[in-house]
Amino acid sequence: MTGTTATLLISCPDQIGLVAKIANFIYANGGNIIHADQHTDFSAGLFLMRIEWQLEGFNLSRGMIEPAFAAIAKPLQASWSLHFSDTVPRLAIWVTKQDHCLLDLLWRQQAGEIRAEIPLIISNHRELQSVANQFGIDFYHLPVTAETKIEQEARQLELLREYRIDLVILAKYMQVLTPNFINSFPNIINIHHSFLPAFAGANPYQRAYDRGVKIIGATAHYITADLDQGPIIEQDVVRVSHRDTVGDLIRQGKDLERVVLARAVRLHLQNRVLVYANRTVVFA
Numbered sequence: 001m002t003g004t005t006a007t008l009l010i011s012c013p014d015q016i017g018l019v020a021k022i023a024n025f026i027y028a029n030g031g032n033i034i035h036a037d038q039h040t041d042f043s044a045g046l047f048l049m050r051i052e053w054q055l056e057g058f059n060l061s062r063g064m065i066e067p068a069f070a071a072i073a074k075p076l077q078a079s080w081s082l083h084f085s086d087t088v089p090r091l092a093i094w095v096t097k098q099d100h101c102l103l104d105l106l107w108r109q110q111a112g113e114i115r116a117e118i119p120l121i122i123s124n125h126r127e128l129q130s131v132a133n134q135f136g137i138d139f140y141h142l143p144v145t146a147e148t149k150i151e152q153e154a155r156q157l158e159l160l161r162e163y164r165i166d167l168v169i170l171a172k173y174m175q176v177l178t179p180n181f182i183n184s185f186p187n188i189i190n191i192h193h194s195f196l197p198a199f200a201g202a203n204p205y206q207r208a209y210d211r212g213v214k215i216i217g218a219t220a221h222y223i224t225a226d227l228d229q230g231p232i233i234e235q236d237v238v239r240v241s242h243r244d245t246v247g248d249l250i251r252q253g254k255d256l257e258r259v260v261l262a263r264a265v266r267l268h269l270q271n272r273v274l275v276y277a278n279r280t281v282v283f284a
Contacts, residue, residue: 002034004055004056004084004085005054006031006052006055006058006082006085007035007050007083007085008022008050008083009049009050009081009083009271009274010049010078010079011046011047011078011079011080012046012047012076012078013045013046013047013076013077014042014045014046015076018049019036019038019049021072022051022072023036023051025068025069025072026051029068030057030059031053032053032054032057034052034054035050035051035052036049036051037051037283044276048276048281050272050274050283065082066082081271089116090118090119090165091118091165091166091167091265092118092122092160092165093105093106093121093168093169093171094123094170095122095172096123096124096125096172096173097125097128098172098254099127100254100257100258101171101191101257102121102128102131102171102172104258104261104262105118105169105265106118106131106137108262110135113262113266114262114265114266114269115269116167118135119165120137120138120160121138121139122139122140122142122159123139123140123141123142124141124175125141126141129141140159142156150178150180153180157184157185166187167189167265167268168185168187169189170189170223171191171261172257173190176227177223179225182223188222188223189220189221190220190221190222191218191219191220191261191264192218192220193218194208194216194217194218194219205250206246208249209244209245209246212242214240214241215237215238216237216238216240216249216253216256217236217238217256218253218256218257218260218261219235219260220260220263222275231275231279232280233263233273233280234260234263234282235260236256236259237256238255238256240252267282272284
């Protein structure tokens with residue numbers, strides 16, 4: 001209904017008149033703002049904003065928006081990015097043996113809930129190749145051992161370039177990525193099986209059960225070189241009780257993982273997440 005839009009994500013040192021300066025850039029060029037949201041982190045002295053406007057009737061061509069806004073952003077010491085709503089991102093999903101997050105993302109993509117292309121699935125096991133075949137997606141089996149990790153990561157990066165991938169989703173991919181890989185391709189979202197940072201590592205539901213927890217959760221976050229310490233995009237929890245078995249916790253945990261990962265991916269694709277200082281502002 002709104003036609004094609006442009007979105008700016010901006011962060012800069014807080015100062016007087018920022019909203020007016022940014023909004024006036026759009027107004028002065030004939031743009032109609034349809035969404036604007038902002039946040040000031042007073043402890044960091046930082047201003048953060050998401051602003052979206054219609055391109056119909058906008059006086060600047062797409063190629064001219066970046067250089068024109070750069071003239072405004074530079075004196076503000078701003079970090080910023082520009083996105084267009086008709087750009088369709090290309091995703092790669094990485095998996096090991098569990099299929100619940102993979103299937104959920106593929107179903108949502110087919111239903112139009114996730115607006116993206118998914119041309120590539122990579123796995124360190126073969127178990128989920130049949131899912132890729134069912135959805136007509138190219139599948140690459142790249143087994144990883146301590147001896148082959150560097151070689152396989154080089155192949156993974158090669159595939160990401162070949163398929164022009166914009167975002168990698170670790171949908172229960174049970175391997176730790178090296179800092180070198182993350183530095184080469186930082187756009188990665190992971191789903192974690194707990195309400196971070198509790199119960200990280202192996203057998204989380206057994207340890208949660210042993211502790212008699214009353215809630216379990218799931219966390220979707222960006223990958224960084226620090227294991228499971230990246231900026232958090234989305235989290236959710238569900239209450240459990242002493243009557244729940246380990247199997248019950250696993251089932252409920254998988255439900256949470258599906259929903260939390262889907263929300264995080266959708267927020268990222270809609271350019272609603274702004275990362276700073278290992279934190280995120282999510283403009284819902």
